[in-house]
Amino acid sequence: MNYSAELKKFVTSQYVYSAIRITLATVLPCLVLAHFGILKEYFLFPLGTSFVALTDQPGPFIRRRNALTFAIFCFVLVALIASLVMNFKILVLLEIIVFGMFFSLIGVYGQRLAAVGSLSLVVLAIFIDGHLTGSNIFKSLLIFTSGCIWFLLVFLIVTTIQPYKLASQMIGENYLQLAEFLKIKANYYQKNPDFDKLTSQVIAKQIGIKNLQEETRETVFKTRTIVNESTTTSRLLMLMFLNSMDLHEKLMTSESDYQKLQQSFEDSMILVNIHDYLNLLSEEITNIGIALQSGTRAKPMFNLELELKNLNYNYFELRNKQLSSDNLENFMILRQILMRINEITKEINEIYKVFSQDVKLAKSLSTGLDLKKFMPNEEKLNFKVLRNNISLSSSHFRHAIRITTALFIGYLFSLFQLLGIGHTYWILITITAILKPAYSITKQRNLLRLYGTIAGALIAYGILHFIHINGILFTILLLSMILCFSLLKGKYFWAVLFMTIYVFLSFNFLSPGNVNVIFRDRIVDTIIAGIIAFLVSYIVLPVWEHTQNLDLMKKSAECNLVYFQSVIAKFMKENTDIEDYKVKRKNAIIALANLSDNFQRMISEPKNQQKKLEVVHQFVATSHLITAYTASFSQYSQDNKKFPEIDFEGWDRKIEAEMMQVSKLLEGEKINETLKMESRLEPEDSSIEDLLLKRKTEIEENEIVDRRDPDKISHLTELKNIHDILELIYDVAKEQRKVIEKYRNESEATPPQS
The missing domain is CATH 1.20.58 (Methane Monooxygenase Hydroxylase; Chain G, domain 1)
Incomplete structure (x- = not known):
């Protein structure tokens, strides 16, 4: 594994970039508030900032801005109602039913509003028992609202300064996914490959590439400055993305009867040579992806012309020595594979040329395509779509009933104080985070959440026990937040682990000396929430994949x-x-x-x-x-x-x-x-x-004629x-x-x- 490339891929990704933005937007106000000694009193400000930040999904600027504005409206409304009815248990139960159903159902309009809905339920969990609002409800709501609006301002400033950053990073990630896809395909040519395992890996990678391409299509094709091709950067980005889709098709074309190939050429090194060369191409595609993510110009890493010449030389030497009437068809298959490799190499070289276009040449670049035809399907924002999904035949409606039921049970359970539970909110937050429309995802998240919480709690407990210097603790807190937000989408276990660490450290700064209480509450609440989520997902109107x-x-x-x-x-x-x-x-x-x-x-x-x-x-x-x-x-x-x-x-x-x-x-x-x-x-x-x-x-x-035109x-x-x-x-x-x-x-x- 190339650890340097892996580190660059991670550090330049949209997830780290977004995580740093969220962390700084959350922590900088905390530093100012701590300087004046009022952080504990104004803790809802950074809390509101982080909640709104987590609803920011990749996509076109206008949609992101509108979603953040809608999120702020929902959060403030939920916080207000929850604060007003918190002393009336019947009204709280009614509130859980109404909000649980509505904010789960708005997921019919896509992932963006689904995220707003989930975080709205988290806000409900935070404000449901008044633990963080104190006696002056309206002052607390004003502080919370200010924190929400603060992130919207940060978002507007950052996207104005760097309008193409997200699109460039997402297109870069497409190339990185293609590089991994090619690396898997290369393994078909190594000695004694596991064909079943490789086929499963290829199919799994295809799923990842498709999901990313859909997200990137929405971001690129609905960002006005890119579609209108008004600047050099926008034209280059558009062509780089379209080239990535053409490259994807070329990589798919290398499908062959690999078992027959292995049997035919097991005594030669030609397949190993192909494996090694494809890995070089994979590294070149990775290089392009990293350059796009970091906003730099990519230069070829290897002399592909020389490497391809050597590969073709090995083929022609083998052909001249071993070609016969019996194995002619096998050599025809191998020749075709090498031609496909030639075409992939040319495609990569063309991508490098597009990438290095100067301003004058770039002005002539154009796609010539009607981009609307390539857009992912998305439900329009009208009430009819929501109304049509209020039926047991709708998977969204069934999920809404499940999550509402789980929140209802979780709240009732917390009222009995059976295990000395400190606060209601963590059970409800964990239920919201774990319970997903698909049973398989709920099951997987349940285990990852539990393992991540326990591991993170043990690490945080050790840090607080052995380290007492606030500067070091604050640095660990910052790194934990960045890593949590960076890994939230792809590595849920690690995201939960770092989330647990930064939550422990945050509470320690607010209320030093309560680490034992926090440790117990987090573990117990997570276990309770996990059990409730698992039982509800299995029993209450499940939608099975079959x-x-x-x-x-x-x-x-x-x-x-x-x-x-x-x-x-x-x-x-x-x-x-x-x-x-x-x-x-x-x-x-x-x-x-x-x-x-x-x-x-x-x-x-x-x-x-x-x-x-x-x-x-x-x-x-x-x-x-x-x-x-x-x-x-x-x-x-x-x-x-x-x-x-x-x-x-x-x-x-x-x-x-x-x-x-x-x-x-x-x-x-x-x-x-x-x-x-x-x-x-x-x-x-x-x-x-x-x-x-x-x-x-x-x-x-x-005699065989020695023709050597690759x-x-x-x-x-x-x-x-x-x-x-x-x-x-x-x-x-x-x-x-x-x-x-x-x-x-x-x-x-x-x-x-x-």
């Missing part, structure tokens, strides 16, 4: 069919719409990632809810292969070459018929005889076999690889159809439960 599988399988099958149709159309028509093709490519990748993500969550659910697990697993695997093979197929159409020897119309009818059978079976429809007949068509590619036989005869009768590939090799890819797509589609047929037959044979 109920989503069929719809996601339908969507993936439909998008893969449309994607294949758009690709093969490029071979049969003179002119095709590149924009339309890219939209269909995007939809296929998103549908595949959504299906894969749902399957991954299903694995974490109780065994009795893992319905048809093997079928879904096979469907995910075959869908992944169809998308990857279609991406490989698409690369042959980009040079405007003609391949009259291949019967594309025949293949189109044959493969579409097979894929349409899958869609019809998923819809519960019967397959007509026409589709069955179409899928049995034999495309007229016989001339390829004749050409291949002729080439094998030449090899047997003549940028050229024989027409026969391209024909053979196109034919093989089309056969692979058909075979995988056929396998997928058999999987669904088996699933249907088992479902029909199973008697209904009485």
Whole structure:
């Protein structure tokens, strides 16, 4: 592992940048208040700042600003009502029901408002028992409101000074994810690879790339200064992001029969050479990502021209020594892989050129695309959407009932003082943090929260026991806050650990000497909240992932069919719409990632809810292969070459018929005889076999000609690889159809439960 690169990736990321901004916005007022000796009295000011800061999700400036303004309104309203009714237990219970339902339901409008809703419930937990408000409620609310508005001002100032910073960091993170994806793919070429493990890693990484691309699309395509291409920076950022999506497709095209490759070339070093070179390319992509995140210009790390020349030299040496009529087809596959590697290398070199454009050249850069077509779908802010989700058939509504029930039980439990619980708020905060719409995420967060809290509490206890110098404690507090906010999205255990440390240290500054009480309360409250969250998520209207599988399988099958149709159309028509093709490519990748993500969550659910697990697993695997093979197929159409020897119309009818059978079976429809007949068509590619036989005869009768042009590939090799890819797509589609047929037959044979 390159520890230097890993550290740079972390330090330059949007998460660390955001964490430093939140920490400074929270801590600087604390220093001023502490200087005047009024920090304890005005503690709600930094608390309000940190709450509003946590609702700031990546995205376009206008949406972020509006969400922060809405968050402030919600927080102040919730704090006001909670403070006014805190002495009337019946009203408090009613308040929990109303706020619990409303602030959970607004998640139907997307992640941004879901974050506002969750933090509004945290504000409710803080103000529910009046522990932090004191006797003067309105003074406390004014202080809290001022703290909320303070972060909005910080946000407005920072984004005005650095309008492109977030977009640049998010685009950089896209490249870093692609670098990790390529590193996984490189491992297929190492000695004795674990194919099942690597396939799982590839699918998991595809999910991460899809989620990040969706977030980045919203940020880049809805940021006015970038879309209008008014500046050099905006044009470069737009092109760098679009190039990252094209690079993603090229990386997907390296799908091959790796087991056959390993068997064919196990006695040579060529596959290891490919593995090493792909890792070099991965480091170059990482270098581009880090440069984008840090706002610097990237320069190549390696002499890729020389390294690629050496790789091609090793291939040609091996070819000249070992090529025969028996292994010709294996060398054709290997030659095609090297051509794909050439194209990835060219793409990376092109990205470096775009990155280093000067101002004059950059003014001519333009995307030529209708960017609205690439935007992620998002619910519009109207009451009808909310009203339509007030139904038990809505997963959002069921989640709202679960979280309201859990908060209700948590509050009632705290009233009994059974275990000497100091305050209500930590139980409610922990329930809000743990309980998520998906059972699998709730289960995972529950354990991570518990382990993180215990580990953090033990570390904090040790720090406070052995260190008594306020300067050192304050430094640890700052670092803990930065690390907590940096890791909150990706490393929940570590985020909770550092959160626990900074909470302990914060309370110690406010009320020294109470570390034993804080330690006990945090551990006990977390355990109680975890038990409540787990039981409620399992018992109260759970939404199991298997109920989503069929719809996601339908969507993936439909998008893969449309994607294949758009690709093969490029071979049969003179002119095709590149924009339309890219939209269909995007939809296929998103549908595949959504299906894969749902399957991954299903694995974490109780065994009795893992319905048809093997079928879904096979469907995910075959869908992944169809998308990857279609991406490989698409690369042959980009040079405007003609391949009259291949019967594309025949293949189109044959493969579409097979894929349409899958869609019809998923819809519960019967397959007509026409589709069955179409899928049995034999495309007229016989001339390829004749050409291949002729080439094998030449090899047997003549000496091998030492041709060493790495940028050229024989027409026969391209024909053979196109034919093989089309056969692979058909075979995988056929396998997928058999999987669904088996699933249907088992479902029909199973008697209904009485």
